[in-house]
Amino acid sequence: MIKLALVVPCYNEEAVLPAAIARLTALRDELVGENLIDADSSITFVDDGSTDRTWPLIESAAANDAGIHGIKLAKNRGHQNALIAGLLSVSGDVLISIDADLQDDPGAIRDMLARYSEGAQIVYGIRALRETDTWFKRWTAESFYRLMRLLGADVVFNHADYRLMSRTAIDALKQFEEVNLFLRGIVPQLGFKTAKVYYARAGRFAGESKYPMRKMLSLAWNGLTSLTSAPLRWITLFGIVVSIFSFAITCWILVRSFLFSVSVPGWASTVVPVYFLGGIQLLGIGIIGEYIAKIYLETKRRPRYIVEKII
Numbered sequence: 207m208i209k210l211a212l213v214v215p216c217y218n219e220e221a222v223l224p225a226a227i228a229r230l231t232a233l234r235d236e237l238v239g240e241n242l243i244d245a246d247s248s249i250t251f252v253d254d255g256s257t258d259r260t261w262p263l264i265e266s267a268a269a270n271d272a273g274i275h276g277i278k279l280a281k282n283r284g285h286q287n288a289l290i291a292g293l294l295s296v297s298g299d300v301l302i303s304i305d306a307d308l309q310d311d312p313g314a315i316r317d318m319l320a321r322y323s324e325g326a327q328i329v330y331g332i333r334a335l336r337e338t339d340t341w342f343k344r345w346t347a348e349s350f351y352r353l354m355r356l357l358g359a360d361v362v363f364n365h366a367d368y369r370l371m372s373r374t375a376i377d378a379l380k381q382f383e384e385v386n387l388f389l390r391g392i393v394p395q396l397g398f399k400t401a402k403v404y405y406a407r408a409g410r411f412a413g414e415s416k417y418p419m420r421k422m423l424s425l426a427w428n429g430l431t432s433l434t435s436a437p438l439r440w441i442t443l444f445g446i447v448v449s450i451f452s453f454a455i456t457c458w459i460l461v462r463s464f465l466f467s468v469s470v471p472g473w474a475s476t477v478v479p480v481y482f483l484g485g486i487q488l489l490g491i492g493i494i495g496e497y498i499a500k501i502y503l504e505t506k507r508r509p510r511y512i513v514e515k516i517i
């Protein structure tokens with residue numbers, strides 16, 4: 207019998223948590239009743255340093271139900287770190303990560319378990335419909351997946367962090383110790399037999415998105431820089447193109463002044479390239495700097511999260 211463990215990251219989710227707890231425990235009881243999962247399957251809520259009543263809610267749920275557990279992080283470390291904290295701490299044969307806001311249809315868990323029984327070690331939850339997201343969110347998210355593909359990074363289109371992983375896959379994931387964590391990029395690199403399950407993405411059940419523009423951009427940028435060094439290669443290519451171009455212009459100017467004795471007293475042709483090249487160089491240095499900053503963070507080997515309490 208499969209021992210299932212659900213991992214639910216929560217950041218200031220007091221508005222949605224009671225509903226999420228009710229929905230997930232009901233589903234667990236159903237699955238236990240149908241003999242699909244073991245009776246001591248668990249649901250673990252990871253409190254990512256919430257400042258509202260999220261932790262007390264988790265505590266009282268855990269007190270009422272032996273199958274509910276909580277991990278309290280000492281500080282808000284972001285969705286990805288909260289997830290990995292949960293995934294690496296809980297026990298179980300099969301782990302499923304799901305958002306607290308019930309946007310990912312918990313009903314898909316049944317299909318995920320079926321794919322697992324057929325031999326898949328990793329099952330991706332794919333958002334088939336995103337009708338409830340604003341067009342802006344949908345457009346930015348989908349452009350991000352396209353850009354990542356274009357850059358040669360292996361990401362699953364329209365899959366976020368709703369996925370099933372077997373114990374074997376989790377053990378493999380443990381070996382990825384990077385601080386600059388982007389799970390959607392790492393998991394496809396593990397290999398194993400994978401499967402996809404499609405579901406309609408609902409609206410947030412309650413509360414507000416904990417992913418403002420700033421966090422979304424930072425996640426996208428982290429994902430990009432952790433998966434590919436293509437931007438560095440682009441800079442090199444661009445540098446080569448500009449160099450060839452300047453060399454050609456130099457030849458042309460020399461030929462003109464020596465053979466035809468023409469010299470134009472124009473400042474535009476002098477000043478424009480200076481600004482242009484200055485801009486390109488700053489951009490280049492900036493991008494290289496971003497990668498060096500990542501190296502700096504990785505070499506410090508700081509912990510990705512600090513656990514304050516486990517119940």
Ligand code: UDP
Pocket residue numbers: 214215216217218219254282283284285288304305306307309414415416417
């Ligand atoms: N989350 C988290 N830490 C954060 C931000 C978000 O643990 O710093 C959790 C949040 O509680 C939710 C999940 O990550 O369970 C996804 O966040 P949200 O629903 O706000 O993102 P969206 O669906 O709007 O992209």
Ligand code: MG
Pocket residue numbers: 305307309410415
């Ligand atoms: Mg959400």
